[in-house]
Amino acid sequence: xxxxxxxxxxxxxxxxxxxxxxxxxxxxxxxxxxxxxxxxxxxxxxxxxxxxxxxxxxxxxxxxxxxxxxxxxxxxxxxxxxxxxxxxxxxxxxxxxxxxxxxxxxxxxxxxxxxxxxxxxxxxxxxxxxxxxxxxxxxxxxxxxxxxxxxxxxxxxxxxxxxxxxxxxxxxxxxxxxxxxxxxxxxxxxxxxxxxxxxxxxxxxxxxxxxx
Amino acid sequence: xxxxxxxxxxxxxxxxxxxxxxxxxxxxxxxxxxxxxxxxxxxxxxxxxxxxxxxxxxxxxxxxxxxxxxxxxxxxxxxxxxxxxxxxxxxxxxxxxxxxxxxxxxxxxxxxxxxxxxxxxxxxxxxxxxxxxxxxxxxxxxxxxxxxxxxxxxxxxxxxxxxxxxxxxxxxxxxxxxxxxxxxxxxxxxxxxxxxxxxxxxxxxxxxxxxxxxxxxxxxxxxxxxxxxxxxxxxxxxxxxxxxxxxxxxx
Ligand SMILES: Cc1cc2nc3c(=O)[nH]c(=O)nc-3n(C[C@H](O)[C@H](O)[C@H](O)COP(=O)(O)OP(=O)(O)OC[C@H]3O[C@@H](n4cnc5c(N)ncnc54)[C@H](O)[C@@H]3O)c2cc1C
Numbered sequence: 001x002x003x004x005x006x007x008x009x010x011x012x013x014x015x016x017x018x019x020x021x022x023x024x025x026x027x028x029x030x031x032x033x034x035x036x037x038x039x040x041x042x043x044x045x046x047x048x049x050x051x052x053x054x055x056x057x058x059x060x061x062x063x064x065x066x067x068x069x070x071x072x073x074x075x076x077x078x079x080x081x082x083x084x085x086x087x088x089x090x091x092x093x094x095x096x097x098x099x100x101x102x103x104x105x106x107x108x109x110x111x112x113x114x115x116x117x118x119x120x121x122x123x124x125x126x127x128x129x130x131x132x133x134x135x136x137x138x139x140x141x142x143x144x145x146x147x148x149x150x151x152x153x154x155x156x157x158x159x160x161x162x163x164x165x166x167x168x169x170x171x172x173x174x175x176x177x178x179x180x181x182x183x184x185x186x187x188x189x190x191x192x193x194x195x196x197x198x199x200x201x202x203x204x205x206x207x208x209x210x211x212x
Numbered sequence: 213x214x215x216x217x218x219x220x221x222x223x224x225x226x227x228x229x230x231x232x233x234x235x236x237x238x239x240x241x242x243x244x245x246x247x248x249x250x251x252x253x254x255x256x257x258x259x260x261x262x263x264x265x266x267x268x269x270x271x272x273x274x275x276x277x278x279x280x281x282x283x284x285x286x287x288x289x290x291x292x293x294x295x296x297x298x299x300x301x302x303x304x305x306x307x308x309x310x311x312x313x314x315x316x317x318x319x320x321x322x323x324x325x326x327x328x329x330x331x332x333x334x335x336x337x338x339x340x341x342x343x344x345x346x347x348x349x350x351x352x353x354x355x356x357x358x359x360x361x362x363x364x365x366x367x368x369x370x371x372x373x374x375x376x377x378x379x380x381x382x383x384x385x386x387x388x389x390x391x392x393x394x395x396x397x398x399x400x401x402x403x404x405x406x407x408x409x410x411x412x413x414x415x416x417x418x419x420x421x422x423x424x425x426x427x428x429x430x431x432x433x434x435x436x437x438x439x440x441x442x443x444x445x446x447x448x449x450x451x452x453x454x455x456x457x458x459x460x461x462x463x
Contacts, residue, residue, distance in 0.1 A: 002241065002328055004277040006320040009285050010312055032276075032286050034312070041463030042437035045336055047444045047454050062217075091463065092286050124219035128455075157441060182217050195334050196236045208274075209333070211237035 010034070029094055030203035036093035042157045043091060045191075046127045049177055053161045056126070058108070058145060062183035065113035069180075072161065075145065078107040083144055083167060088203040090170040100165050101148030105138050108145065118183040122190060123164050125177040131190035132199065133166065133173055135183065142168055145178060170201035170208070235265040239276070239328045244321055245300065250386045254352060256292060256304045257317060261329060264301060267291050268338035269359035270432065272460075273331030275303075277316055287313045290356035290434075290460070291332065294363040304386060306352040337432065337460045341369050344425035345432060346452075348412065348443045350378035351386075353435025356460060358387050360432070361394065372425040378412050378439070412443060417450045428453070434460040 029035060053072040061067035081104040088094045114135060121138060124130045137143065144165040147154050154160035159176025166173045172192050193199055198207040206212060246258035267273075269291075276286035293302040307318040339345055339360045347357040354377045364373045375395040379385040381402035391397070398416060403409045421429070431452050433443045440461045447457055 001282060002239075002278055002326065003280045004316070004327055005325050007277045007279050007285075007316050009277070009279045009283045012281075012283060032284055034285060039463075041461075042440075043461050043463060045459050045461075047448055047457050047459065048441060091288055093463070122217045122219075124217075128219050130217075130219055157437065179219065184217065188217055191336075192334075195336050209236040209330075 030088055031206045032208075033088055033092055033094040033203065036095050039093070040095060040158065041089065041091070041093060043089065043172075044129075044157070044176060046129060048156050049127050051126050051156070051161060051177055053147075056161045058162065058178060059180035060108055060112045060183065061180070062121075063115040063118035063185060064183050065115070066111065068108075068112050070108070075103060075108075075162075078103040081107070081144060083146070083165060085167055087167050087171050087174075090172055090197065090201065090203075090208050094203075099150055100144060100146040100154075101151070102144045102146035102162065102165065104141055105143040105145060105164075106141060109139060112183075114183050117185045120184045120187045121181045122184065122188055123173075123175040123181050124179050125175050126179045127177055129175055129177070129191050131173050131175050132188055132193055133169070134187070134200065137166060137169060137173075137200070138181070142166065168202070170198075170203055172197065173201050236330060236333055239330050240264070241326050242275075242301075242329045244323050244325045244327070246323060247321065250304060251384050251388075253307045253384065254304055254386050255307075255318065256302050257321065258300055258302050259327070259329070260300050262299050264299060265332070266297075267295055267301070267332035268335070268340055269294060269363040270337040270339045270356045270460075271332035271334060271359075272337075272356065273301075273303075273329045273333060275313070276328045277313060278328070285312045288333070290359070292355045292358050294359055294366050296366070304352060304355045304358075337434070337458050339363075339430070339432065341367060341371065343427060343430040344372040345374075346420055346429035347373070347375040348377075348417075348431065348433045348447070349375070350412075350435035350439040350443075351384075353433075353439060353460070353462060354386055356434055357432060358390070361390075364394075365392075372423075372429075374420055376412060376416055376420070378435075412446065414446055414450060417446045421447075421450045421452060428456060431457045432460070433457060435462065437461045437463065 059069040083100045086096050146165040147162040164175045164178040242259040242261045245260050248256040272290045278284045289303045292304045305314045308314045349357045378398045398412050
């Protein structure tokens with residue numbers, strides 16, 4: 001350990017408590033993270049698109065039985081679902097007790113029925129942003145298409161009209177302005193992953209950069 | 213399926229260079245060798261990093277401080293210095309009120325102190341010095357852009373480069389003494405006598421986009437999220453293609 005002279009840091013608020021193994025919610029601060037409080041930093045690398053709900057669509061294709069595109073209205077006909085919990089950004093802020101509304105990704109995947117050979121997905125945005133995820137991280141009630149934050153429409157700079165939400169991974173995996181998922185039988189690095197970031201990005205194992 | 217997936221639309225093609233896995237993962241000790249005041253709220257910290265792998269202008273690193281109970285705080289910082297083989301790099305930090313890491317740098321740090329860094333990181337915002345570069349920054353957002361300006365100057369590059377930099381007032385303008393003809397400062401609260409006060413506006417961007425160099429500009433925008441939104445919208449409105457705008461937001 002390389003102690004920095006004279007550095008004490010903020011009062012220690014929360015212990016690291018990566019529970020969650022038996023399905024219990026994971027709470028607390030993952031290693032190397034800090035509590036951003038009421039701040040919600042924006043870190044997208046591209047121009048925020050002017051995308052209206054009427055223009056928004058969401059598609060799942062690739063290794064699935066029935067590829068399908070949903071419009072805003074069709075997506076809203078699926079059963080609603082809420083995520084209330086924490087989010088963690090690789091730039092080292094975490095945000096506690098956030099509340100997103102949308103639809104569980106399971107509801108979309110149940111319609112398209114991924115093939116048994118599908119192991120990974122590339123999520124892509126209406127801007128062309130991409131990020132890769134193991135399919136297992138997108139199923140089982142752990143991922144959402146979210147269009148509400150705190151009961152309000154999701155702001156454009158935070159990915160509105162709708163973003164992918166995979167809160168148990170670093171937040172760059174939760175693609176803003178989500179346009180679709182391509183189901184693949186292999187892992188294919190997305191935008192940040194090609195730029196040196198970790199393929200999976202589990203904050204509890206501090207998988208920030210490839211090689212971590 | 214071997215052919216790789218490309219989404220139907222794409223913004224700025226990723227990565228100007230590949231990021232090395234070994235340098236991105238390895239924490240290295242960096243020793244502060246010099247502290248230079250830039251403005252009342254910003255100072256430059258020169259660090260000796262003997263095994264620094266080198267960087268491209270525009271890249272950043274991750275920096276961590278460790279308390280004696282093992283608690284760590286880590287933040288990203290852009291590299292201010294141009295690439296060279298001195299074994300040193302420079303960072304310029306704003307003193308953020310109540311800031312954990314910038315507070316330590318501005319109130320405790322002195323030459324000889326050691327911190328840890330890993331990087332360089334992210335090839336997306338890097339500028340190898342190849343394409344004409346239109347740089348727009350505000351506050352400490354000018355830091356990665358300054359690395360590009362310095363690189364351009366040190367190497368005597370003749371590829372066009374322009375910098376539009378916004379600061380609250382002349383005394384808050386980081387690197388004020390270093391700018392040359394490539395730079396236009398814009399002051400938002402107070403300006404030298406006879407100069408206008410206000411945000412970067414369409415009127416600043418239009419003349420730059422009018423002098424299109426061959427191949428067009430690669431635009432690099434850096435600063436707070438609010439500034440990045442404002443500046444990138446101005447660029448789009450002035451006709452800069454969305455896929456030629458790279459944005460680094462400090463959060
Ligand atoms: C890619 C990238 C490059 C960057 N490059 C630079 C650069 O070149 N130069 C630069 O100056 N910055 C840069 N930044 C910003 C930098 O990473 C830090 O965010 C900044 O230095 C603030 O960190 P801090 O630890 O000093 O402040 P923090 O401790 O993170 O606090 C930030 C603000 O939140 C408040 N706050 C947060 N939590 C609490 C709490 N629990 N209690 C009280 N107050 C709280 C603080 O009062 C303060 O106002 C960059 C960021 C990114 C993402």
